[in-house]
Amino acid sequence: MSTATVPVDSLWDRVKGYSPPPRYLPVLATLGLLVGMFAIGGVRYEGFSDPQVLLSLLIDNAFLIVLAVGMTFVILTGGIDLSVGSVVALSTMIAAKTLELGWPPYLSMAAVLATGTLLGLLMGLLIHYFDIQPFIATLAGLFLARGLTFLISIESISISDPTFTKLAFKTVTFGDYYLRWTAIIALATVAIAAYVLARTRFGRTVYAIGGNESSAMLMGLRVAFTKVGVYVISGFCASLGGLLFSFYILSGNSLHAVGTELDAIAAVVIGGTLLTGGRGYVVGSLLGVMVLGMIKTLISFDGTLSSYWIRIITGALLLAFVIVQRFATRRSS
Amino acid sequence: MPETQTGLQRALRHPLVWPVLALVVLLVVNVVAKPGFFDIRMQDGHLYGNLIDIVRNSAPVLLVALGMTLVIATRGIDLSVGAIAAISAAIACTRIVGAGDEGALTTAVMACTYALAVCIVLGAWNGFLVSVLGIQPIIATLVLMVAGRGISMAITDGQITTVHNTWFSDLATGYVLTLPIAFIIALGILALTAVLTRRTALGMLIEAVGINPEASRLAGVRSRTIIWTVYAFSGFCAGIAGLVIAANTNSVNANSLGLWIELDAILAVVIGGTSLAGGRFSLTGTLIGALFIATLARTVNNIGIPSELNYLFKAVVVIAVCLLQSPKARSAFRVRRSSGPGSPGSTAPALVKTGSAA
Numbered sequence A: 001m002s003t004a005t006v007p008v009d010s011l012w013d014r015v016k017g018y019s020p021p022p023r024y025l026p027v028l029a030t031l032g033l034l035v036g037m038f039a040i041g042g043v044r045y046e047g048f049s050d051p052q053v054l055l056s057l058l059i060d061n062a063f064l065i066v067l068a069v070g071m072t073f074v075i076l077t078g079g080i081d082l083s084v085g086s087v088v089a090l091s092t093m094i095a096a097k098t099l100e101l102g103w104p105p106y107l108s109m110a111a112v113l114a115t116g117t118l119l120g121l122l123m124g125l126l127i128h129y130f131d132i133q134p135f136i137a138t139l140a141g142l143f144l145a146r147g148l149t150f151l152i153s154i155e156s157i158s159i160s161d162p163t164f165t166k167l168a169f170k171t172v173t174f175g176d177y178y179l180r181w182t183a184i185i186a187l188a189t190v191a192i193a194a195y196v197l198a199r200t201r202f203g204r205t206v207y208a209i210g211g212n213e214s215s216a217m218l219m220g221l222r223v224a225f226t227k228v229g230v231y232v233i234s235g236f237c238a239s240l241g242g243l244l245f246s247f248y249i250l251s252g253n254s255l256h257a258v259g260t261e262l263d264a265i266a267a268v269v270i271g272g273t274l275l276t277g278g279r280g281y282v283v284g285s286l287l288g289v290m291v292l293g294m295i296k297t298l299i300s301f302d303g304t305l306s307s308y309w310i311r312i313i314t315g316a317l318l319l320a321f322v323i324v325q326r327f328a329t330r331r332s333s
Numbered sequence B: 001m002p003e004t005q006t007g008l009q010r011a012l013r014h015p016l017v018w019p020v021l022a023l024v025v026l027l028v029v030n031v032v033a034k035p036g037f038f039d040i041r042m043q044d045g046h047l048y049g050n051l052i053d054i055v056r057n058s059a060p061v062l063l064v065a066l067g068m069t070l071v072i073a074t075r076g077i078d079l080s081v082g083a084i085a086a087i088s089a090a091i092a093c094t095r096i097v098g099a100g101d102e103g104a105l106t107t108a109v110m111a112c113t114y115a116l117a118v119c120i121v122l123g124a125w126n127g128f129l130v131s132v133l134g135i136q137p138i139i140a141t142l143v144l145m146v147a148g149r150g151i152s153m154a155i156t157d158g159q160i161t162t163v164h165n166t167w168f169s170d171l172a173t174g175y176v177l178t179l180p181i182a183f184i185i186a187l188g189i190l191a192l193t194a195v196l197t198r199r200t201a202l203g204m205l206i207e208a209v210g211i212n213p214e215a216s217r218l219a220g221v222r223s224r225t226i227i228w229t230v231y232a233f234s235g236f237c238a239g240i241a242g243l244v245i246a247a248n249t250n251s252v253n254a255n256s257l258g259l260w261i262e263l264d265a266i267l268a269v270v271i272g273g274t275s276l277a278g279g280r281f282s283l284t285g286t287l288i289g290a291l292f293i294a295t296l297a298r299t300v301n302n303i304g305i306p307s308e309l310n311y312l313f314k315a316v317v318v319i320a321v322c323l324l325q326s327p328k329a330r331s332a333f334r335v336r337r338s339s340g341p342g343s344p345g346s347t348a349p350a351l352v353k354t355g356s357a358a
Helices: A011-017 A022-044 A051-060 A062-076 A084-100 A105-129 A134-152 A162-169 A181-199 A201-211 A213-218 A223-249 A260-270 A282-302 A308-332 B002-013 B017-033 B050-073 B081-098 B105-132 B137-156 B166-173 B181-198 B202-211 B213-218 B223-249 B261-271 B283-302 B307-325 B327-337 B344-357
Strands: A171-174 A177-180 B040-043 B046-049
Touching (some): A022 A308, A051 A181, A062 A084, A062 A282, A084 A105, A084 A223, A084 A260, A105 A134, A134 B261, A171 A181, A177 A181, A181 A201, A181 A223, A181 A282, A201 A223, A260 B137, B046 B050, B050 B181, B050 B223, B081 B105, B105 B166, B166 B223, B181 B202, B181 B283, B261 B283, B261 B307
Antiparallel strands (some): A171 A177, B040 B046
16 A cells, blocks of 8 residues: 555645555554644534643643653653653652752752762663662652652742742743743653654664564663663653753642652653653653543533543553553564 | 681671671660660550560561562562552451441451551552563552552542541550560561461562563563562552551541652662572561661661751662672772782682572
């Protein structure tokens, strides 16, 4: 069915004969799901079809998008990062505490990013050089980051720094619609990550490790650097996500973002990335986050469904995607 | 002399030496901080003291960890235990509240039986995803971990349900033969598991599946059935743990009940020396691991550190245990040590051990 074998006819024939490359199918399925949910919402609820609803999804889930981007890198190598939720909490707490101590806001942001990146580096080193399973090493990271957060303060600290509040509410308007800066940062992260994965040596090595680590090693690829690198990226993304979250919520609290790592993993899976590694796209993870956000929006527009349905529906979606993935890979192998 | 040396060496090489030593060190720290730590006295017809509290508090983690040990031995993992515990507690509490006679013994028994039956079904569902559909254990159980708390909240309708049933609350706070019932239940399940796995071929079959699923299948082991069974058992254990936790407060909060218990349970299993790579497992090790976690929580309180900092200590323990278990880290340390007088004798058994665990 590929276009090359069909003699070039009219545009319609080419459109009719076009089938997308199979590797894009999962992402397209997620896109279809998102569009379908948006359409259902638009038909059922008044005001749902407003494009601002979509932009608000981006704004509300900016931090989760960034987390999912980092998680995509890790999952593509066949690993997992459980620490991201705790790192988000730690980031909000570091930002709040350092601002309370009177640090300049940009120094405080740098401290947040440095901490997350360092934590990621430590976990990466443990995983690669001591052969500790990613699950366990990042579990230690989860405990460590949560514990450090409690160490800094058990009470919630609010953020009132003018630079932070200004950044938090700064918007870009397109006609009648607006987008906050945090969402633009998140989209920029997605764009950079997509470029890195598709066009750089590092990105190709990430896919190669996910495909088969020993083959990648035998090919002479820089496995050690890349494997540690993905956890550094995930740590950085987690702290950047934490920064965006502190803009969003303007407080530091040791109980922020409990269980967010599950949302991030779910978003990546729903976005079509294979959990065994080697296949997937960051754009899919962006769509996955949007789908999760869309569930929340649908439920809040509906008004009669309780909030716990979000978790049940997320679980059901996760199940559907995992099973479909499983059968897709079984057939191809 | 050589006799005693080999005896000591053999003792040091026993896999449970390090967990036991760690537990002893923790207890010593407690005694140093508070000399009266070990005091146990009789009060109201049962034993009372720090040690009794520790064994009682260790019961939920021990229960979950027992199921987890078998799951991990088959090279799997069960992330959904916290959610299953919440579902179990939610079912039991709503059924007790909804029953005609809320305080009766039969009400409590019926509610608990019903809850545990559902938990076994949920565990079997995990087993179905893993063994029949062939989904990775982490992902398969992640589904229920995400959805489970939602289901639990749907059962309690998002409310914190409080029950008034003395029989039910006895699960956590009652005493039999001067010991906490919760701990006795956990020990009972431990004994049952030990008999089933060590006195029959089941334990060996589980280890075989964990070491090499394909080879064990070719050898005629019904690996599907075994995997299915261990996940159902894990669900059952998580269900009992959920009942004990709910009985402790006489209420169920679907959001927070059993939160992170899966991580504690995995930690207990790992401390006990069971490798996450599957294969050999140690139930005694798991018991010591669960006691260690409960003692750690008590120690942090006892020496006057805010209990929230428990997480920091847990992180340190996870890293330390993993480094001790990691063959690479061991060999790195050994290379440094063997620059001294020769130690070929000590490297050989280590290699054998790592070979069989991997």
